[in-house]
Every structure is written in C-alpha cells, then in structure tokens.
Amino acid sequence: MRHCVSYEHCYEDNPKHGLKSRGNIARRPTNGDSALENSVPISERRRLGYDAINMELVVLPLHRTDEENCVRYYHGFVIDDPDQLRKRQDIINTAKKAGYPLPKKQTRR
Structure with missing residues (x-):
C-alpha cells in the first residue's frame, strides 16, 4: 500500500444535495470544483x-479517500441562510479568517 504524503482534492456531487x-x-454548489479549489x-x-x-459559501465534507492514488473526494452544500450557521461557530470563524462573506438574511417582498 502506498503511503500518501499529500493528497489531491477532487469534488464529486452527492445525490443527497439537489439543485x-x-x-x-x-x-x-453551482461550481463545486471552484469552491473546493478556493477552500x-x-x-x-x-x-x-x-x-x-456564484457568490456561494460552500461546506465541503470529506466523502471518501483513495489511499492508493492519494486522492480525497469531497461533496458540497451551500450555506444560503445565516440560520444554517446556528451553533456552527467553527464555520463562522473559518469564514471570517479566510475573508469569505457570510450569508445575509433574505428579505421577503
């Protein structure tokens, strides 16, 4: 078995998350590859x-790892509403540190 010093990151959709x-x-996400590249x-x-x-803040969970080829596969989902960040101070802190904008509350018309 190969020992991976570093891993390539690869995005793949998860059917759980639709359009x-x-x-x-x-x-x-609209463009999961772009979100992962800038993560x-x-x-x-x-x-x-x-x-x-696309102005999307995307959480990318590790989906699976291919140890033989040193690839980590991630899927993603978009945080559209600040309510999705309740009790997720880890995401809020990471976004602020990276300079990513947090979602704003949508106003209804």
Missing part, C-alpha cells in the same frame, strides 16, 4: 470554500 434545498437538506480546512474532515462568481 434546490429540500427541508433541512441544503442545495449543492480552507475547517477540520480534518471538512473544508470551507467560496465561489466568488
């Missing part, structure tokens, strides 16, 4: 990315 949010399940670690198993073109 739109459903109940407590957040939507998938920073939250913890050992999660990253936080920001897609500036």
